[in-house]
Amino acid sequence: MSRACCVVKMLRELGIRSDFNSFKDRLLAQKIVYIAQTVFGIDFGYKFIWHIRGPYSKILSRDLRVSVDPTCRCPELSSESLGKLKSLINDLRSLGNDLSMSAEVLASYLMLSRDVYPRPEDPIKELISRKPYISYDDVQNILKIYSKYVV
């Protein structure tokens, strides 16, 4: 239960809506949690499958709907990692694109690069071939921002 609470707490701190009634809102939440886990080591322990719209966790989908205790303690949410994640989200917002699209692109790129099997030779090419609604330029801009945060 604390995991669900901490996820919702994190998303609120990032300024992300937390009613999750629309597919788009849920998609954004899924991608942000995946990015938080894989890039910033905020380990909630969710396991993601590779879905047509990028990384997806059924348990997370459930947890996003659960009524949580807002006073929960979340040791995994260090202010340093949360600050970096917040900065990344703000940078993605500054691109002017829909944030859920940018998060989907980044999370999908990350999953194609590290968690998908067989691993594609060119994750960017693979990404664009699977998501005709995104452009090569969009991907490049998003990855340029991401590169600032890679340790």
Add this chain to the structure above:
Amino acid sequence: MGLTVKVKTSLDSGKGVKSIYDEVYGYIPVSEVELKVIETPTVQRLRRIKQLALAWYVYPGALHTRFSHSLGVMHVIGILARKFIDEGYVRRDDYELLRVAGILHDVGHTPFSHAIESYMTQAFRIRHEELTTYIIETDPYLNEVFSEYGINPKEVASVIRGNHKEPLYNMLLSSDLDADRIDYLLRDSLHTGVAYGMIDIDRILHTITVDKDGELAVPSKSIQAVENFYIARMHMYRAVYHHKTIAAFQVMMRTIYEMILNELGDYLEPFTTLPKILSSIRKGEFYLWDDNLIAGTINLVLVRGLGSEVLRELIRLLLNRVGYKAVYDVVKLSQEPLSTDRDEVVKRLNDVVKDLSSYVGFRDYMTIPYIEELNLVDEDLCVKVLDRNTSVRITEYNSSIINSIPRFIGIIRLYVHPNIYDKAKEVLLSKGII
């Protein structure tokens, strides 16, 4: 029943080196590589694990095994793969990969299926899916076959884990309408005799397709078949998978298993800790961890008078079909998931357990809380409906009954040892809880 599914495809079957008669689908043709996989001790083990653990205590016919279910999943995934090859969504070369993933998707199941898996999850934080992929990548018997036939175990495991590069392959085993669920609903319904689990598999398999987004979809004319699938799952959940009496025996089996591990662990070696289980997989000994080992050990405890009297008493009760009794039982149908730290019913249950533990003679193994939840419809991975060039999720399709059924079913129970049932009931009544 002999339900025959006819899908006209270019990859027609009948080329198998062998056919296995299945009670649900009739003859299932098996290719050479599939036969070799099936013949490994690792897959043969599934003949000795019952699909529904102790459900036969209530439904005497529920004696079918993980083996027949795995064959069924292979068959259903093969039908879907053939159809999608014809439609251009699955690579022809991957047909065997998907069928082999179907056979192997449950090889990591513990003995007595979910009864003992719940212990594994709590004690070692591992689920059968993780054991399954570990087995596929390290089991010596399977890997000999994989090497001989050029199958990449990592790729088979990725389909089961849900991280294969082709999202559609993952959907075939991990989505609302996947091959696993299709088979277990049909098979469990047949063997229990619970008619609510029957689904119109012919219609689903003949009309299912992939929409422009790459997701599983059915034409609107098949919507009733899909709605019935969801509703069948809901009914089977209550009538079989979490039936009050069946769950009581499974809780008892888990308690006995834990007691044997604590008191007489040597009898269950080398399967007592996670590192030892993983080692047994690598050494090719995992096939010995089956229902027979656990059931035999249970008998041995009584025959030889081993362990504590509490353990032996529990075993006597189990063998003579006297299970725990539910003194508190609430089923919640809701659009929201159960919040275990805020839900009033769960809070009340925890208070009851605390109250009961203060009575003389009450011990931990005598009061067992049971909280389970089914997410009936996955809003994001649900089936889509094709209607006039559009494709929408069934949850957003106006004329679907799925809009009106609950998303979650929560079951909150307190099971107590039969010796304290009357006393526990008295306590709960006196506090106005029941």
